[in-house]
Amino acid sequence: MQESFEIKRRFGIEIELGEEVSKETVSNFFSEKSFHASKADIYRPSCNNDFWHIKDDATCGTMGRQGPKGVEVASYVAKSFFDLENICDLISELPTLGCKVNKNCGFHIHADCQDLTKSQVAVVTAFWIKIESCLKYSVPLSRRNNRYCAMLGPKLKIKTLQRFPDAELFYNFCCPKDIGFFENKERKVNFNLVNYARACHYGTSSKKTLELRWPESTLNKNDIKNWTILFLNFIENCKFKEIPDNFFDLNLNETLDILGLNSDFEEIKQLKIWLLKRFSKYTSAFKEEAVEILSLADK
Structure with missing residues (x-):
């Protein structure tokens, strides 16, 4: 191990x-x-x-x-x-x-991304858009269609066959135009880039973060720990990838792979089991697939 x-x-x-x-x-x-x-x-x-x-x-x-x-x-x-x-x-x-x-x-996680270039943030964002249609089934209904954490792809009106020649062009496309702190609708998405864009605009590393806003609030330490690891691990897993050439939704197995949940770290194995149980709890759409993967993950 x-x-x-x-x-x-x-x-x-x-x-x-x-x-x-x-x-x-x-x-x-x-x-x-x-x-x-x-x-x-x-x-x-x-x-x-x-x-x-x-x-x-x-x-x-x-x-x-x-x-x-x-x-x-x-x-x-x-x-x-x-x-x-x-x-x-x-x-x-x-x-x-x-x-x-x-x-x-809600439960929000801010990840410091001052080490990431705009192109890397664009790639991470693109892969988030590809997995969010699957990942939405791991959160309760109260968070799926919530005006404070809307899905990013539909908000940006991304088309499945839309292509961007390079990552920086995609960053310019998805970069928030409003970088204000208060009453900013561009913050009210499940994957918030406003703080990163604001830091770039003002040339500072202060609060140069990406924010996950999707999870429901919880006082359960296992849920808090796993959501935090999931988000941080997702960023690490995607930051050196190439920009995808389409925005087709990914299936459950592909989503788990993009989240970086196929490693041998014990914490990641437990995270994968935890996430699959959430899919089984909150949806019938992936329930059969989740149960099958879960049976293998538990071994």
């Missing part, structure tokens, strides 16, 4: 909670339990923070914008598998305070 899976880039996660517990109570919990400081705040972007950033969120209360505000938990910038385990362990304790999630709550 190979050595343990290694996280190769910085990342941060955001967990949205309902209104059951105040941001001050949540912040105090992290101040007491974590090696990192915690700050309760109004809603504002988190950027290169070395503390837990606990803030209001008007969209994730049980009644959405029509009711009380929820709470967003933004982790400190993490750098290792140890950090990920620590973040997962602490968030999994939040139910002891009375914290809950609801269908309005």
Whole structure:
């Protein structure tokens, strides 16, 4: 067996909670339990923070914008598998305070991509578009057609036979035109490029991230860990590929391959099993195929 899976880039996660517990109570919990400081705040972007950033969120209360505000938990910038385990362990304790999630709550992962060129980001984005029609069946219905995490391909009106001679042309095609922080519709997709585009525009490496916005919020540490590894591993697996010559959807086996889930790392094997179980849970479209692959993965 190979050595343990290694996280190769910085990342941060955001967990949205309902209104059951105040941001001050949540912040105090992290101040007491974590090696990192915690700050309760109004809603504002988190950027290169070395503390837990606990803030209001008007969209994730049980009644959405029509009711009380929820709470967003933004982790400190993490750098290792140890950090990920620590973040997962602490968030999994939040139910002891009375914290809950609801269908309005999302779970977002920011991956630091300051090492990637625009062409590499274009390639990663292109492969995301090819797998999202399959991967949507690994999330609940509340996230599939959600206006805060819309599928990227349909949003860009990508055609299956559309071709781009080189990756940089595709980057120019998919690059967000609005790079603002607030009330920006181009952020409200499952795979968000706005922060990366904003950093390029201003010539800075600060918050030069790609963001996964698709998963439902969760306080389950196994779900948090696996979604984070899945996203980071997907970026590593695709960053040196060539731009695909079409945008046809991929099947389940092909999607697993693009996600980089065929390695011998024990963490990746467990991630693959976890993801296949989600397919079996949330859809009948790939259920038979998922069960068959799962039976082989479990051996």
